[in-house]
Amino acid sequence: MKKFSKEDREVKLFVGPQHPGVTGNMSFEITLEGDILTSVKTHVGYLHRAFEKLMERRLFIQNFPLVCRICVPESDTNEENYARALEELAGIEIPERAKWIRTLVLELSRLQMFMRWIGGIAGTMGLGTAPQWSVGDRDYILDLFEELTGGRIYHIYILPGGVRRDLPEGFEERVLKVMDYLEKKLPDYDALIFENAVFKKRLKGIAKIDPSWVEEIGVTGPVARACGFPFDVRKEQPYEVYDKLDFEIITETGCDLYAMAMVRRREIELSIKLIRQIIDRMPKGDVWTHLPNVLYWKIPAGETYVKTEATRGEFGYYVVTDGSDKPRRVHVRGVSTPHAYTLLERLVPGMNISDFSVAIVGLQTCPPEIER
Amino acid sequence: MDIKGILKPLTAWKRAFQPPHTIEVPNKRTREAAERYRGFHVNDIDKCIGCGTCAAICENEAIKMVKVKDPQKGDSGYRPRIDYGRCCWCALCVDVCPTGSLEMTNEYTWVRESADDFVFIPGVDKIGHEEKKDKGYKKHEKLNFLNLERVPMRELDGKERVKSFAEVVLGYMEEEARKEAERCIGCGLCISGCPARMHIPDYIRAIAEGDDVKSLNIIYENNPMPEMCGKVCTRRCEFECSLGHLGEPVAIRWLKRYVVEQFDDLKKFVKAEPQPLNGKKVGIVGAGPAGLTAAYYLRLKGYETEIFEAAPKAGGMTFLGIPKYRFPIPSLDKQVELIESVGVKIHYNSPVTPDKFEKMLKEYDAVFIATGLPKGMSMRIEGEDHPQVIYAIDFLRKVNLGEKVEIGKDVVVVGGGNVAIDAVRVAKRLGANSFIAYRRRVVDMPADEEEIEATEHEGIPIYTQIIPLRVEDGPDGKVKLIYGKAKMVQKEGERRPRPVLIEGEEYEYVVDRIIVAIGQQPELSYLPEEIKNKIEMNRRLIKVNERQMTSIEKVFAGGDLTNWTADAISAIADGMRAVKGIEMFLNGELSWEKK
Amino acid sequence: MEDLIKRLESIFKIVEKKRGKRDNLWILEVEKDSLHAVLSYLKDNESFRHLALISCVDWIENNKFQLSYILWSYQKRQNLIVKIFIDRDKPEFKTVLNLFPQAEIYEREIRELYGVTFEGNPTQFEDFVLEDWEEMPPMRRDFDTLKYSQEKYGDRDSEVLKTNIRKIISDYTDEWRRK
Missing domain, CATH: 3.50.50.60 (FAD/NAD(P)-binding domain)
Structure with missing residues (x-):
């Protein structure tokens, strides 16, 4: 029998740039030996929109329609981060109620993103029913956003100085109704997915992370928490009103995709719990404080780095101002940059090709935030 | 073997009998968007003043100001045209609109074959969304990108004022002036109100940026008496200020005053270099x-x-x-x-x-x-040549020249213009119990609103609908002004009601002086x-x-x-x-x- | 945190130290030659093991690039921005890959968008988001996006693109002035 050299045995394959589980477009150049991957190279660049460049040319307020588009499904995280950075640099205090409403919006946004993620991970495994459920249920949250902010996806609701509008009348009850509905439906999701034998078998032991990598390469969010690290920006550097809410950081110890999935599953419950708390404790009052004339708004020179806990982890904004009416530099820390590159490159050797797409969705790699 | 895990997903079948999330189209109507939904724009074309603020804030350059009519006072004649190929429905234009004319409906459907139909001037090009105006993203009174409140001007207290001729308005301090100047959105509509067409937005911006010298020189481009204008101008610019539609206009007059007051020696700072004489x-x-x-x-x-x-x-x-x-x-x-x-x-x-x-x-x-x-107008009534009847303009001139003017204790000022108010306030400062008699109502008074307000602070009464009939000698060296009451009659085709004498009734004021301030004529x-x-x-x-x-x-x-x-x-x-x-x-x- | 800064100051030269506008943020400027030593010290001795981001800012007027290393300590719950300035005419620096493996991507991005090269980073010349890019690195302040798009894609005859609201304001105010 003829012996093949390593080069002869290897096959190079392009995955992407379209993938149902990934928001946006990114491609992977994988090298296979039989069924087994030996290496991966990640390529982004399919949806580079030069937002950071554009933001340097626009007034501070004009950047809000841009920042919300940096990460499509989690627009509020971006708005909140950018608004908070500007408030910090300009020294603006916002009313208490605005902080509560922002937190509510952020939690709703996290919740809808988790629902969307259920669709993604189930879709990659061929479990077709779950995406239909979760995307449908996510729409009830989008309805709430539509009612609150006037937009379903791009809300442009959080601005420096507060939020643009107070809650509409009866909004709280409608939020609670949706929460009740989701909570009632969660056991069904458990039965359908999280306790599904196929789901467990496909995820357990896959993409096993060495816990020492987490701090080494800057892994955050559910991926880090699945390795037992209690890393959660909401607790370690509380922003808005997270320091006034009662919750525990969710951790798992499995270090594999299943553990990550279970972290997210429990985060759904946590989000629902937090939303109830917020609505319960929200004070009355103003939601907006006056800004200087936004057409000529100049922010004193300075720099800051602010971050929030997005569904994928630490979403950060590094904002530099130079005293003019436009930002000098806005650099977005895409959460999944280390996940999609460094972490994935370490996880892939030895992985079966059929698990690869599950892994990229399980790590929640998100190209729009990697390349902006 | 995970039997439970295999069987459990089958429970999902129960969902097969539940109604779907989705709405059936086209058998059912499209779903109406939420009340706050940011849909297509509507613009109240009569309320819109074409200030261009919407276009200034639009980050996508989706809004272009298009000329639809000739400019008028306070209206540039331009209206926003929106390119929906560029619009991202962020509604910053709605929140920044100084008149509140630009709004969004919650209508999100607009189906046309040609892409050109997606570029239109809301309000001018009717697309049928106007009827659904009541719902959609509207301006909110609590959220306004514009600062509608003026920085208050410090003034002398009314009781303090009448004691002397000290200046009543105290002027802005630097911080106040910067804050006030900062409110200006630079639309330039004020220029339409200013007879001298001063470069108002430019010098206000210079103040906001802390460059008082630059501001002073912009002002001196077409006004050599800015401090006078800064103090006593009739400020017609402020009536055209776009911020005045929903709030208080920018205090253009006080800002001008602030700038000039910063410089004691104007010669050092105003770059006025006369050309060599040309012999004419x-x-x-x-x-x-x-x-x-x-x-x-x-x-x-x-x-x-x-x-x-x-x-x-x-x-x-x-x-x-x-x-x-x-x-x-x-x-x-x-x-x-x-x-x-x-x-x-x-x-x-x-x-x-x-x-x-x-x-x-x-x-x-x-x-x-x-x-x-320089000459006062006569009332053309009997006995007007009485020595105790004087003309306001003569009275003010004498006072300003430092001459001693005897006016006695009780003084009536006839008239309702700025001169009348000046005269009555001066008389008050000279120690008289002065008051105003005017033939129309207070709302009809041609005097500046602020001036009318000032009389109130200083405790000066204004009596209205009074028509002087004749002047007679009074007791103890006093003089009598006989007057009748007037009723206001609105005639068709006339701008405002005119006072008509109620016949048969006569009243009188017994005073020391009658000051006539009903207009002036040239000499x-x-x-x-x-x-x-x-x-x-x-x-x-x-x-x-x-x-x-x-x-x-x-x-x-x-x-x-x-x-x-x-x-x-x-x-x-x-x-x-x-x-x-x-x-x-x-x-x-x-x-x-x-x- | 002040103690930490003092300890740092005793070992390294801190060009400028600044407290951020919130409590748990400090901004330190160090000399570029000592950056690796500072980062290594912070990582090994002071628990700043999480590198959140490497960013670059173009200060074209000073002819400098600023490189910012944003660190986070889970133990101290402190953010630290360590920054250095490098010459804009000679945009070269050394990689921090040996300290933080994820720096590879951040440096690759900065290399592509600002043209700063990092000695020792093996993959920095691979494409990040741009392909076949021959112009000046696009995030530099002197890169004119409008000119590039007009040259590359032609002027699209877009009326709106050329309008400027200030121009229209001067149009109508001039009209009043003529009257």
């Missing part, structure tokens, strides 16, 4: 705002200018007519000093006589007359008889064309003498126009034959 001479009669303006700018252009003034000081009515608690002498001196420093010659205490005027016509290449309205006795007969008049004023040319060759006129608005800024505007006219005339571009 212009003679000016009257050193009021119009005369000074013409003299200053003509001198800067290289013409030799000389002013003849009857009073011991320049300033015209701003010196003689305006009380010192509004416009103190040092402020005036400062400005006149600058005007004289560029080489304008002012001859004080030199009234012009007919002979002298004849001489001037020969000596000078052009003559500009701006002698204003043209210095004109030679021949010219006086020849000069074309427009009722009691001199008629001029748009270059301030009168019907007499070489003679230009301006100020209160020619315009009916009779305020300082219009006089300055006249002066500016005369500069242009005289320059063109002396360059041969303009002549009386072609007029």
